[in-house]
Amino acid sequence: MKGVFPVARFEDKETPFYYYDVELLEKTLDTIKTESGKYGFKVHYAVKANANKRILQLISQSGLGADCVSGNEVKACVEAGFPAEKIVFAGVGKTDKEINEALDCNIFCFNVESRQEMDVINELAAAKSVKAQIAIRVNPNVDAHTHAKITTGLNENKFGINLEMLPDTIRHAQTLEHVELIGLHFHIGSQITDMSAFEDLCVRINELQDELEQKLNLVVPNINVGGGLGVNYEHPNHLPIADFETYFRVFSKYLKLRAGQTLHCEPGRSVVAQCGSLITRVTYLKEGTVKKFLIVDAGMTDLIRPAMYDSYHRIENLTSDEAEETYDVVGPICESSDVFGKDRVLNKSKRGDVLAIRSAGAYGEIMSSRYNLRALPKAYFSDDF
Ligand SMILES: *Cc1c(COP(=O)(O)O)cnc(C)c1O
Secondary structure (H helix, E strand, O other): OOOOOOHHHHOOOOOOEEEEOHHHHHHHHHHHHHHHHOOOOEEEEEHHHOOOHHHHHHHHHOOOEEEEOOHHHHHHHHHOOOOHHHEEEOOOOOOHHHHHHHHHHOOOEEEEOOHHHHHHHHHHHHHOOOOEEEEEEEEOOOOOOOOHHHEOOOOOOOOOEEHHHHHHHHHHHHHOOOEEEEEEEOOOEOOEOOOHHHHHHHHHHHHHHHHHHHHHOOOOOEEEOOOOEOOOOOOOOOOOOOOHHHHHHHHHHHOOOOOOOEEEEOOOHHHHHHHEEEEEEEEEEEEOOOOEEEEEOOOOOOOOHHHHHOOOOOEEEOOOOOOEEEEEEEOOOOOOOOEEEEEEEEEOOOOOOEEEEOOOOOOOHHHOOOHHHOOOOEEEEHHHO
C-alpha cells in the first residue's frame, strides 16, 4: 500500500521538494485537542521539528501553544499568530539578546537549564523592571530507551539540572526578585514508542514532588513533561496519527498532579512527521555487480536524518507499479553517508520516476542545508494543488 499523492500534479514541479498533507495535519491536531482536552492538559508544539510558516500558522490556528529553543523561533511564532502567553522558551544557551527579546514579547515561561542562566534572566528582567516566569528543567535520570543521540534524560548531560542539585537551585531561585518559579520541566528524549518510559517519568516526578513538598514546602503550579512521543516510520499509511490517546492517558493515570497544578507537554515529531514527504526524482539507475543503486536528486542536505541518526524512512515509487526489485537509494552529495535506504524493495524504477520519502515532516525541511551549494528544498501543500 502506498500513500495518496497528486502525482500528476508533480509533473511540472522541480524536484526535490517537501509535500505536506494539510488534511492529515489537521486531523492530527484535532486528535491532540480531543485527547488532551479530556484531562485539561496544555500542549505546546515543539517548533524545532518544523518551522515552515504555513505549518506554524495551521498549528497556531488549532489553539496549541509553542515550545521554542531560539530567539528566532520565538519571533517566528509571534509572527505566525501564537499568543505570547502560550510561548515557552527552552535551550541551554540562550543569549542575552534572545532573553531580552523574549522578555519584550512577554512570553509565558523560560525553561531554565542552569543556575547562571537563572541569574542572567534575573538581571536582564531587573533592568526592564519586569518579573520573568521561569520553570527549572530537571534532569530526571530516566532512560528513554531510544537512540543515544536523542536521549536527554540521563544524568550528566548538558541539559537540565541534576536531581541532587535541584533543592539548592530552587532555594536560590526563591531569593531572586525578578524571576518567579512557576514550574518544573522535564524532557527525556525523542522517538519514544515504549510508553513505560513515560510511566517511569511520572513515577520519578511523583517522588520528586513529594520530596520538594516535604523539604521546601514547595508546590509549583505547572508540570511540563516535554516531548518525545514517537511515530511509526515503518507504516505511515496504516498508522498516520501517533497514539495520543494512550500517551495522554498514561500521564493522567500515573502522574499525581497536586490541586491547582496544570500539566503541559511539548510534542514536536508526533505533530508533524507523518504529514510531510520528501518528493524526489530518480536521476540515474546504476547497476553494480551485486547491487542496484537508485541515485535520486534529493540528498542528505534535504533530509539529514538517515545520515545523522541512521533513521529509517519508508520509500515509495509513485510512478511505477511494476514488479518489485531491491535497491540502495542514494543522494548526489559527496559523502558516503548520503544514503536514504539500503536494500529497499521498490517497484521497478527507472530514470525520471518520482519517489516519496515518507514521514519526513519532522526534522526534515528545517534541518536542510546548503552543503555542496545546493538550493534549499521548496515546500508545497496539498491544498496548493
Ligand atoms: C526536542 C524537544 C521537544 C520535542 O521533542 P519531540 O521528540 O520532537 O516530540 C520537546 N521539548 C524539548 C525540551 C525538546 O528539546
